[in-house]
Amino acid sequence: DTGVSQDPRHKITKRGQNVTFRCDPISEHNRLYWYRQTLGQGPEFLTYFQNEAQLEKSRLLSDRFSAERPKGSFSTLEIQRTEQGDSAMYLCASSSQTGAAGYTFGSGTRLTVV
Amino acid sequence: AQSVTQLDSQVPVFEEAPVELRCNYSSSVSVYLFWYVQYPNQGLQLLLKYLSGSTLVKGINGFEAEFNKSQTSFHLRKPSVHISDTAEYFCAVSVMDSNYQLIWGAGTKLIIKP
Numbered sequence: 001d002t003g004v005s006q007d008p009r010h011k012i013t014k015r016g017q018n019v020t021f022r023c024d025p026i027s028e029h030n031r032l033y034w035y036r037q038t039l040g041q042g043p044e045f046l047t048y049f050q051n052e053a054q055l056e057k058s059r060l061l062s063d064r065f066s067a068e069r070p071k072g073s074f075s076t077l078e079i080q081r082t083e084q085g086d087s088a089m090y091l092c093a094s095s096s097q098t099g100a101a102g103y104t105f106g107s108g109t110r111l112t113v114v
Numbered sequence: 115a116q117s118v119t120q121l122d123s124q125v126p127v128f129e130e131a132p133v134e135l136r137c138n139y140s141s142s143v144s145v146y147l148f149w150y151v152q153y154p155n156q157g158l159q160l161l162l163k164y165l166s167g168s169t170l171v172k173g174i175n176g177f178e179a180e181f182n183k184s185q186t187s188f189h190l191r192k193p194s195v196h197i198s199d200t201a202e203y204f205c206a207v208s209v210m211d212s213n214y215q216l217i218w219g220a221g222t223k224l225i226i227k228p
Contacts, residue, residue: 098214101163
């Protein structure tokens with residue numbers, strides 16, 4: 001297992017366009033998390049899945065954001081009608097159900113909205 | 115509600131000097147404790163964790179941390195830092211009440227001076 005993979009590493013898009021990011025977690029992990037991180041800040045929780053079920057979504061997450069994990073394996077995060085304020089690093093992590101071993105993070109997708 | 119406080123946003127230290135990065139948490143129930151490191155433009159990497167047992171835990175890259183239940187602290191230490199330790203360090207806790215989700219500190223930027 002090569003860890004958590006995120007694709008793409010970088011994405012530049014024009015304001016108003018839709019973007020989709022992919023995350024492939026560690027195969028034995030049934031939990032998958034999405035975070036957003038802006039410069040100089042800690043990770044901000046967006047949403048998480050246990051298997052294919054989306055169990056929690058941040059109240060800060062607008063309706064333009066949607067995430068899926070259709071078969072309980074990889075996940076996608078879509079942002080519709082992107083805004084400049086969406087520019088950030090989007091981090092994916094996976095863990096076991098108790099998280100006792102900690103989360104394993106991917107390298108992130110850096111989104112720049114111009 | 116649980117919270118994590120990292121008291122210093124930046125810690126400058128000379129190369130080969132010792133360093134301590136402070137982390138305090140609040141929780142009325144038992145917690146798991148973690149330190150993560152983030153190098154520039156990368157995801158987060160687990161440095162070390164405390165689940166139970168010995169209060170002194172050793173991690174990667176020569177770092178260690180001590181869990182102090184009475185002071186609700188989990189400070190990170192290294193006896194001699196190197197230029198390569200320049201990074202941001204995040205303390206995090208997970209609790210059963212939060213369904214084991216990680217609660218993050220704001221991060222401490224470690225700046226190594228030559």
